[in-house]
Amino acid sequence: MAYRATEATRRNAELKRRAFLRAARSLVAAHGFGGATVQAIAAESGASVGSVYSYFDGREDLLAEVFRSAAGHELGVVRDAAAGAGEGAVARLDALVRTFAGRALQGRQMAWSLLFEPVTPAVEAERLVYRSSYTGLLAEIVGDGVAEGVFAAQDVALAASAVLGAISEALIGGLRPGDRPAASAEADAAIVEGIRLFCFRALGTEETL
Amino acid sequence: MAYRATEATRRNAELKRRAFLRAARSLVAAHGFGGATVQAIAAESGASVGSVYSYFDGREDLLAEVFRSAAGHELGVVRDAAAGAGEGAVARLDALVRTFAGRALQGRQMAWSLLFEPVTPAVEAERLVYRSSYTGLLAEIVGDGVAEGVFAAQDVALAASAVLGAISEALIGGLRPGDRPAASAEADAAIVEGIRLFCFRALGTEETL
């Protein structure tokens, strides 16, 4: 009995684990999930390929965690923005759309990866989870709006999906990486505004805030 | 000089080529592009693996052609339905949505493959082409509607994308293969109706046809 895991050891392991996650995340943000090969992740964090496997069950596992963390962060920001916008459904939807779309147009590559990039099944499963978190959030807002009478009566779940799809697809032109070298802030603002108006009309509200 | 390609020969070659395409298409319709391995295609058409390569440059080439043909057919049907619905933008949009969504809910697996299945770059490129055909078609209708005054004034291109996204995403719940064993005709009709109403509201029309 001459070696036993110590505090420092454990902390170190935790740091290394995080380093892998950080490296992978930065690779995804730069080149998408496809660019996050085990080789690249190891190189980026200055460790060996094999070492990745003592911290994660495999590439899928690691990337799923990266997805969860990145998507979870976005979801949190969007949720907070909506919650912080007050009581009214209109204000909450407004905040949600602005935040979601605005942020996507900032980190374009990451947004594309989270929303559209073809990924392996394990990661796709994570995506599904977040997708339904968003539709859940939207459904809540739409439902409240219908109850308040500011939105038209409608199938709430379907409307939530459709709104999410509309936002995503309208964004995609502006997202698809490698499309344009850079889109101006004004162009981005116009896209967000267009999406906003579309969504409000779709839900059947008069006041546009 | 003892052998030269004859009429029968050429016809035969053409038939075989089509047999490969048909086999691949049926595999895609049943199991998606992922299920259309070269092995499976060869087996399905009762030929050898190698033989595929004397008719196509490779798997990508073959699958791209399958995509083109399937998506082109759908697009044609949808376009015809819209054109056949008369002059008004409302009627044309109505026909487009009904046709697009209705048909997707019939061949679910194929629709999912054409719309969402992760595919190789060459096939994805085809998808992009058809996506923009649809948004083009939609943009035309929306533009006309705005001119007619039956739709609200808006960014036509953005609205077209958003409508396509709304339809697709609203469908996806009903499409994702393996989700449900079978959805009833009534449920399908309700989905189509919901999408229809959503789109009309989104474009800002009063009369819903």
Next chain:
DNA sequence: CCAAGTTCTGAATCCAGTTTCACTTCTTCC
């Protein structure tokens, strides 16, 4: 410093497919 245990390393291996190609079979024409 040593022994015992842990972590790290990266070349070798595996894997699930696609692609090739030497060989066989079939067609055509004389």
Next chain:
DNA sequence: GGAAGAAGTGAAACTGGATTCAGAACTTGG
């Protein structure tokens, strides 16, 4: 029938990455 060329075959080679694992390099407590 036989020569010349086309088409078909399928086992073997290839591909590009993930995954493994035997040994090297560390850590710890004595």
